Amino acid sequence: AQKITQTQPGMFVQEKEAVTLDCTYDTSDQSYGLFWYKQPSSGEMIFLIYQGSYDEQNATEGRYSLNFQKARKSANLVISASQLGDSAMYFCAMREGTGGGNKLTFGTGTQLKVEL
Amino acid sequence: GAVVSQHPSWVICKSGTSVKIECRSLDFQATTMFWYRQFPKQSLMLMATSNEGSKATYEQGVEKDKFLINHASLTLSTLTVTSAHPEDSSFYICSARVNSGREGDEQFFGPGTRLTVL
Numbered sequence: 001a002q003k004i005t006q007t008q009p010g011m012f013v014q015e016k017e018a019v020t021l022d023c024t025y026d027t028s029d030q031s032y033g034l035f036w037y038k039q040p041s042s043g044e045m046i047f048l049i050y051q052g053s054y055d056e057q058n059a060t061e062g063r064y065s066l067n068f069q070k071a072r073k074s075a076n077l078v079i080s081a082s083q084l085g086d087s088a089m090y091f092c093a094m095r096e097g098t099g100g101g102n103k104l105t106f107g108t109g110t111q112l113k114v115e116l
Numbered sequence: 117g118a119v120v121s122q123h124p125s126w127v128i129c130k131s132g133t134s135v136k137i138e139c140r141s142l143d144f145q146a147t148t149m150f151w152y153r154q155f156p157k158q159s160l161m162l163m164a165t166s167n168e169g170s171k172a173t174y175e176q177g178v179e180k181d182k183f184l185i186n187h188a189s190l191t192l193s194t195l196t197v198t199s200a201h202p203e204d205s206s207f208y209i210c211s212a213r214v215n216s217g218r219e220g221d222e223q224f225f226g227p228g229t230r231l232t233v234l
Contacts, residue, residue: 035220043207043228045160050220059220091159103150104223106160 003027004094004107011112013082020067021077021110023092029053032096034075035104036066039089048090051075082114118144118214122226129200130234137195137229139210145190146212150223151183154207166193200233207231 005024013019025034036048051059051066059066067076079086092107119142129135139149147168152160164185165173172185182204184196197204207230211223 033220037225043209043230045209045211045225047221047223052219103162103165105162108159111157 003105004092006092006107006110008110011110012115014115016081018080019082021090023076023107024074025094027096029096032094035093036077037091084114087112087114118216118224120212120224120226122210122229124229126230128232131201132199134196134198135200135231137208139193139226141191141212144214148213149187149193150211151195152209202233205231205233
């Protein structure tokens with residue numbers, strides 16, 4: 001079974017609008033972390049936001065927020081006030097267990113295109 | 117912030133040759149580095165975890181003898197693709213474990229190396 005599922009291969013959004021990128025995960029661990037990364041066409045991976053499994057509040061980082069629904073095992077990324085520079089590939093990832101030494105498992109990604 | 121570099125950024129080689137890719141942590145020490153492989157329009161797949169001073173831990177299905185990983189110092193890990201073939205053409209990305217102080221920002225990624233095998 002896939003550990004991280006991103007069902008939207010591509011998304012379009014108009015500039016200044018909000019967009020939600022879906023991510024569901026599968027784990028039997030009680031302690032885990034969920035991440036979102038942005039990958040522009042240049043290829044570098046840019047860390048956006050993190051949610052720990054024990055965090056009760058949804059994570060927020062500027063225009064990014066993570067809609068964490070633990071019972072549904074979903075961790076959707078919400079980008080508010082989209083900008084042209086947000087056009088990129090977005091990956092959801094999970095780290096099972098604690099500590100940065102544990103490996104990340106990535107989803108298949110969502111290609112976001114922001115239009116005028 | 118922490119910076120991870122990769123060299124070369126792109127390489128083209130003939131089938132049957134070996135290619136070495138370097139991953140360096142520029143302003144911090146990294147006891148653990150990770151090597152990923154990404155095919156066009158696809159996800160990052162972890163190949164191996166590299167620990168300084170010990171043997172790398174390879175993911176299932178990754179050939180140890182083909183993808184040689186050496187983490188000889190706290191700032192350098194290398195991936196050597198031996199006897200490269202066209203199917204090894206891919207984007208290779210390394211990351212280094214780091215304590216950035218920012219929750220969740222625990223792996224710093226290099227810019228990637230695009231390998232094309234002719």
